Amino acid sequence: MDSVVTMPNLSVDGDRLWQSLMETACFGGTPKGGIKRLTLTEEDRAVRDWLVRQCEALGCRTDIDEVGNMFFTRPGTEPTLEPIAIGSHLDTQPTGGKFDGILGVLAGLEILRCLDASGYETRHPLMLVNWTNEEGSRFSPAMLGSGVHAGVFDRAYADARQATDGTSFGDALDAIGYRGKAQAGSIRMAAMLELHIEQGPVLERRGKDIGIVEGVQSMRWYDLVITGVEAHAGSTPMDARLDALVMAAEIVLLVERIARSHASSMGTVGCLEVHPNSRNVIPGQISMTVDLRHPEDDELDAMEATLRQKIHACFDERLTCSLTEIWRSPAVKFDVSCIDAVASGAAAAGYSSLRLHSGAGHDSAYIARVAPTAMIFIPCRDGLSHNEAESSTREQCQAGAQTLLNAVLRLDTHL
Amino acid sequence: MDSVVTMPNLSVDGDRLWQSLMETACFGGTPKGGIKRLTLTEEDRAVRDWLVRQCEALGCRTDIDEVGNMFFTRPGTEPTLEPIAIGSHLDTQPTGGKFDGILGVLAGLEILRCLDASGYETRHPLMLVNWTNEEGSRFSPAMLGSGVHAGVFDRAYADARQATDGTSFGDALDAIGYRGKAQAGSIRMAAMLELHIEQGPVLERRGKDIGIVEGVQSMRWYDLVITGVEAHAGSTPMDARLDALVMAAEIVLLVERIARSHASSMGTVGCLEVHPNSRNVIPGQISMTVDLRHPEDDELDAMEATLRQKIHACFDERLTCSLTEIWRSPAVKFDVSCIDAVASGAAAAGYSSLRLHSGAGHDSAYIARVAPTAMIFIPCRDGLSHNEAESSTREQCQAGAQTLLNAVLRLDTHL
Numbered sequence: 001m002d003s004v005v006t007m008p009n010l011s012v013d014g015d016r017l018w019q020s021l022m023e024t025a026c027f028g029g030t031p032k033g034g035i036k037r038l039t040l041t042e043e044d045r046a047v048r049d050w051l052v053r054q055c056e057a058l059g060c061r062t063d064i065d066e067v068g069n070m071f072f073t074r075p076g077t078e079p080t081l082e083p084i085a086i087g088s089h090l091d092t093q094p095t096g097g098k099f100d101g102i103l104g105v106l107a108g109l110e111i112l113r114c115l116d117a118s119g120y121e122t123r124h125p126l127m128l129v130n131w132t133n134e135e136g137s138r139f140s141p142a143m144l145g146s147g148v149h150a151g152v153f154d155r156a157y158a159d160a161r162q163a164t165d166g167t168s169f170g171d172a173l174d175a176i177g178y179r180g181k182a183q184a185g186s187i188r189m190a191a192m193l194e195l196h197i198e199q200g201p202v203l204e205r206r207g208k209d210i211g212i213v214e215g216v217q218s219m220r221w222y223d224l225v226i227t228g229v230e231a232h233a234g235s236t237p238m239d240a241r242l243d244a245l246v247m248a249a250e251i252v253l254l255v256e257r258i259a260r261s262h263a264s265s266m267g268t269v270g271c272l273e274v275h276p277n278s279r280n281v282i283p284g285q286i287s288m289t290v291d292l293r294h295p296e297d298d299e300l301d302a303m304e305a306t307l308r309q310k311i312h313a314c315f316d317e318r319l320t321c322s323l324t325e326i327w328r329s330p331a332v333k334f335d336v337s338c339i340d341a342v343a344s345g346a347a348a349a350g351y352s353s354l355r356l357h358s359g360a361g362h363d364s365a366y367i368a369r370v371a372p373t374a375m376i377f378i379p380c381r382d383g384l385s386h387n388e389a390e391s392s393t394r395e396q397c398q399a400g401a402q403t404l405l406n407a408v409l410r411l412d413t414h415l
Numbered sequence: 416m417d418s419v420v421t422m423p424n425l426s427v428d429g430d431r432l433w434q435s436l437m438e439t440a441c442f443g444g445t446p447k448g449g450i451k452r453l454t455l456t457e458e459d460r461a462v463r464d465w466l467v468r469q470c471e472a473l474g475c476r477t478d479i480d481e482v483g484n485m486f487f488t489r490p491g492t493e494p495t496l497e498p499i500a501i502g503s504h505l506d507t508q509p510t511g512g513k514f515d516g517i518l519g520v521l522a523g524l525e526i527l528r529c530l531d532a533s534g535y536e537t538r539h540p541l542m543l544v545n546w547t548n549e550e551g552s553r554f555s556p557a558m559l560g561s562g563v564h565a566g567v568f569d570r571a572y573a574d575a576r577q578a579t580d581g582t583s584f585g586d587a588l589d590a591i592g593y594r595g596k597a598q599a600g601s602i603r604m605a606a607m608l609e610l611h612i613e614q615g616p617v618l619e620r621r622g623k624d625i626g627i628v629e630g631v632q633s634m635r636w637y638d639l640v641i642t643g644v645e646a647h648a649g650s651t652p653m654d655a656r657l658d659a660l661v662m663a664a665e666i667v668l669l670v671e672r673i674a675r676s677h678a679s680s681m682g683t684v685g686c687l688e689v690h691p692n693s694r695n696v697i698p699g700q701i702s703m704t705v706d707l708r709h710p711e712d713d714e715l716d717a718m719e720a721t722l723r724q725k726i727h728a729c730f731d732e733r734l735t736c737s738l739t740e741i742w743r744s745p746a747v748k749f750d751v752s753c754i755d756a757v758a759s760g761a762a763a764a765g766y767s768s769l770r771l772h773s774g775a776g777h778d779s780a781y782i783a784r785v786a787p788t789a790m791i792f793i794p795c796r797d798g799l800s801h802n803e804a805e806s807s808t809r810e811q812c813q814a815g816a817q818t819l820l821n822a823v824l825r826l827d828t829h830l
Contacts, residue, residue, distance in 0.1 A: 240616050
């Protein structure tokens with residue numbers, strides 16, 4: 001903590017940050033107090049235009065890359081250093097809230113304003129980023145802009161993504177005028193920090209102000225099909241049944257047990273469909289999903305092995321179960337220096353904190369492949385997100401932005 | 416068994432019965448070898464016309480009641496005795512088989528033919544019955560014609576039943592010309608015997624020729640709604656979840672345990688629907704059904720009490736479960752003399768037999784309210800029914816018809 005004493009004593013303006021959140025919430029604002037601002041729509045154009053005006057008023061340089069990612073740079077005192085990036089995304093789900101992603105961008109703007117107002121000069125350039133199409137709800141997959149920046153997807157792949165109405169990502173990007181000249185991935189950064197709402201209940205339940213995010217969980221998705229024999233519910237004795245739903249119920253509880261027996265892990269059956277789904281017919285077939293997550297890949301390997309072994313033991317050639325992995329995302333480990341900067345930043349401001357892993361995907365999960373990265377979480381009410389009722393308080397937002405500012409200043413000193 | 420020696424030695428003609436089954440299977444026959452002969456359609460009219468011709472050729476009197484139930488009477492030697500009725504139904508499911516119901520009517524016809532050929536005279540009149548709309552698939556509810564006969568429903572209720580295309584039962588009945596003059600329920604019977612395929616696997620599995628049906632199970636249907644809290648599958652720790660599907664899985668297994676712990680009982684969850692049914696969202700609400708059956712009402716009371724008590728113990732104000740009984744059908748006990756007649760009839764012909772309860776509803780369940788009644792089951796392949804692949808062999812059908820004839824002759828002597 002020795003370095004804290006060398007830090008300048010700068011404070012973000014919580015009211016100004018809140019004012020920005022409420023002002024931009026009008027671009028796509030819904031009657032229920034949420035935001036519908038799908039990526040590359042007119043609403044997205046409007047909020048992008050607004051952000052350009054704010055950043056250029058502060059003297060920042062604007063760069064847009066070829067997939068619409070936006071970079072606003074405030075110069076540092078040492079021109080040879082790469083910028084420290086801060087930001088997130090301004091697009092939302094169809095019934096999204098006012099904080100998911102947006103807080104990370106507007107807290108970055110607040111930091112630019114704060115530095116501007118104080119006249120403080122950083123060593124590194126400071127760069128505010130707005131990533132294109134984090135949500136993936138208009139154009140799948142999610143985290144497309146940051147994914148192209150990190151080399152996970154190429155530009156042609158991004159351009160070809162289609163909305164359900166047939167519009168392509170490329171055409172939509174051209175239509176709102178945000179196809180930039182910078183080659184995707186060409187804009188370098190010394191580090192990236194992203195502030196985000198937790199989208200879960202842990203900080204609120206534990207009464208902590210700040211989540212120090214050490215990485216993103218390893219995740220795997222499976223499809224299961226259980227096949228028994230459809231039969232009359234009134235004339236098939238219990239010992240003559242091959243009831244697919246009874247076996248599916250065993251698997252739902254097995255997933256629950258596996259998740260509870262591995263600390264920090266999660267296991268969910270989110271979809272389950274019964275065939276023929278008739279009141280007096282013993283179910284003949286079940287389709288269901290399993291979602292397993294753990295911060296460590298090898299622990300997730302062990303969970304999957306238990307699942308496969310128990311399934312193998314429960315079924316035979318008459319009552320069958322097929323399990324297919326349809327997607328996996330390995331664990332992401334954030335950069336230790338960036339994590340330490342966040343921890344010090346929270347401590348310096350006197351905030352209580354908790355180290356945790358993100359259960360959801362974020363732009364930072366891809367950026368971590370090409371730059372030292374970490375994230376900061378703040379609590380959100382009842383853990384709600386992707387919901388118009390999504391809510392964090394003015395004070396929580398301010399705490400997140402202050403921690404972000406402190407972390408940036410520490411990185412600026414140490415990198 | 417003393418009475419067996421006094422019985423005439425009459426044998427049904429298995430080939431002639433099989434020929435009738437195959438001949439009538441053409442009225443609504445499907446390419447897959449099943450029958451689509453919904454009640455009160457042109458196909459139903461055709462098979463009814465055919466039956467009238469066969470019975471009148473044997474000298475039987477035809478009576479039709481006001482809901483289209485058909486009664487063909489062969490006189491007995493003692494005019495003051497009420498008729499012994501035999502029969503079932505000729506209507507089918509949309510993808511029905513060649514045996515469900517039809518066997519009971521055509522075995523009755525075979526008995527009339529057998530008696531006619533031998534010149535044997537019974538003491539009681541013998542009456543073949545074809546009940547209208549047993550299946551209930553065009554006009555709900557099922558067993559409508561026998562229900563009106565037994566006073567469970569009135570004629571106006573029956574007439575007003577509507578098909579999905581808006582046609583009423585009354586209009587459809589008039590359209591095919593089978594609105595008879597006899598007042599529903601006015602035609603009396605000394606007893607009723609119904610031969611039917613088992614629609615379950617028990618006889619086949621136990622290697623028995625004949626099922627001596629002692630009654631129809633008590634049945635109850637319930638709707639359940641389980642409400643938890645929808646949340647993100649990646650950011651909601653296991654101990655912070657109110658997962659409605661996990662609780663639903665516990666109930667599926669509870670129903671299974673309850674049914675297995677009461678001999679002769681059955682318990683089935685046939686429908687289960689998940690909301691929102693999204694791969695990475697913890698299910699917030701489940702709608703499901705429970706079907707409980709037992710031959711004895713008081714045993715079913717005990718099963719229901721266990722279900723309610725365990726549900727009460729598993730849920731609280733945060734994770735709720737509502738259980739609503741939506742239908743119940745009390746246990747039906749068939750007449751002891753009729754059951755004994757069936758048992759003696761099977762034994763006299765040297766058939767192996769098993770006493771059991773029907774798990775499905777049948778016309779006899781209603782007729783038992785107004786006349787001494789019993790049923791005879793024969794095996795059907797793999798227990799399949801309500802299915803175009805429904806199948807019993809020529810020999811199995813003959814065994815059922817012979818048992819029915821023997822039972823009728825015994826009742827004729829004893830009643």
